Amino acid sequence: MAIVLGENRYGKAETRLVRVTRDGETHTLADLNVSVALSGDLVATHLTGDNSGVLPTDTMKNTVYAFAKEHGVGAPEQFALLLARHFVETHTQIRAARVGIESFSWERLGPHSFRRQGDHTRTAEVTVTVEQAQVVTGLAGLVLLNSANSEFHGFQRDRYTTLPETTDRILATAVDARWRHLDDDTDWDKSYTGVVEALTKAFVTTHSLSLQQTLYAMGTQVLTDQPEIAEIRLALPNKHHYLVDLSPFELANDNEVFIAGDRPYGLIEGTVTRDDVPPAITEWYP
Known part of the structure; x- marks a missing residue:
């Protein structure tokens, strides 16, 4: 009987991100919980501990924060697409990336004052493959x-x-x-x-x-x-x-x-x- 590695993925779960967009005195707030999972040619790290194809999960966290600064956030679906495509397009060993986002709403009370809206939570999950x-x-x-x-x-x-x-x-x-x-x-x-x-x-x-x-x-x-x-x-x-x-x-x-x-x-x-x-x-x- 042969023992083989089945489906697998890894990533950084629940990266908390708050992005303030400052347009003069009026600010816009984005409050997200971002999870990234990658899959692809990752057999070696499981079977032999060879990490040459492994992008650290800490790098995924850093990418979330850097993209929030460089690209803004916008709609959670768009931000998730941007992140997922980045991981697939820049790392050849990665065949698919899944990015899940929880988006928490805030009601504007003034130019830079907000009150958390808690009636429901918006979510988005994007899966990008090479195709x-x-x-x-x-x-x-x-x-x-x-x-x-x-x-x-x-x-x-x-x-x-x-x-x-x-x-x-x-x-x-x-x-x-x-x-x-x-x-x-x-x-x-x-x-x-x-x-x-x-x-x-x-x-x-x-x-x-x-x-x-x-x-x-x-x-x-x-x-x-x-x-x-x-x-x-x-x-x-x-x-x-x-x-x-x-x-x-x-x-x-x-x-x-x-x-x-x-x-x-x-x-x-x-x-x-x-x-x-x-x-x-x-x-x-x-």
């Missing part, structure tokens, strides 16, 4: 809630089922979404804003009979509104709200008082895609 590039944008933790127009009934039952059916419940979730672009050249900020608006619009306007139905409606809205998107992957945790029993206090609870559950929670995941898009060049979601 092509792939751009995946995303968001994490977009919290949405409907206090009506949500039902759940007609489901399977067995001896362990205790959940009652309902035609009136709170539907709440914290959206994690990732979407693959058809091209690596677009207006990234405009596209991102459009996707967030489409996701929100579908959640608000869908009379939900299941969170799965809502997921599909949200994905469909994105692909309908945003022609530059090939497919979207959604993960929707069901943030359960349980009706409180107020009968010991001789009080009626007409769907007004709830306990916001923490865990466990239902987790609904799915991909909505066009049927004619080119395949991804690499796996783009867990």
Whole structure:
């Protein structure tokens, strides 16, 4: 039986970068968490410890900071493309580079004053090979809630089922979404804003009979509104709200008082895609 080295990569994870662009008295703030991973002809370092083909991960960190100074940051997708292409184009042993970015938003309070916006986090993941590039944008933790127009009934039952059916419940979730672009050249900020608006619009306007139905409606809205998107992957945790029993206090609870559950929670995941898009060049979601 032969033992061989399988797929492998290495890199520098979570390089924290804050870039202040100073335009006179008015400043612009970019706040990123950047992770770089490289793969290619790296067999020797694994099998014999020969590091002649290894670019130090400390160099990757330094490149992030130097590029922020030399090129600025701009949209996270564009910055990730710039970094990934650099590593592939300048090091012949590297066949593919993956750059993942978390982008944290700040609300302007004045020319050089800001307040952190914490409702959700924008993400970008770029994979560049010697042949092509792939751009995946995303968001994490977009919290949405409907206090009506949500039902759940007609489901399977067995001896362990205790959940009652309902035609009136709170539907709440914290959206994690990732979407693959058809091209690596677009207006990234405009596209991102459009996707967030489409996701929100579908959640608000869908009379939900299941969170799965809502997921599909949200994905469909994105692909309908945003022609530059090939497919979207959604993960929707069901943030359960349980009706409180107020009968010991001789009080009626007409769907007004709830306990916001923490865990466990239902987790609904799915991909909505066009049927004619080119395949991804690499796996783009867990």
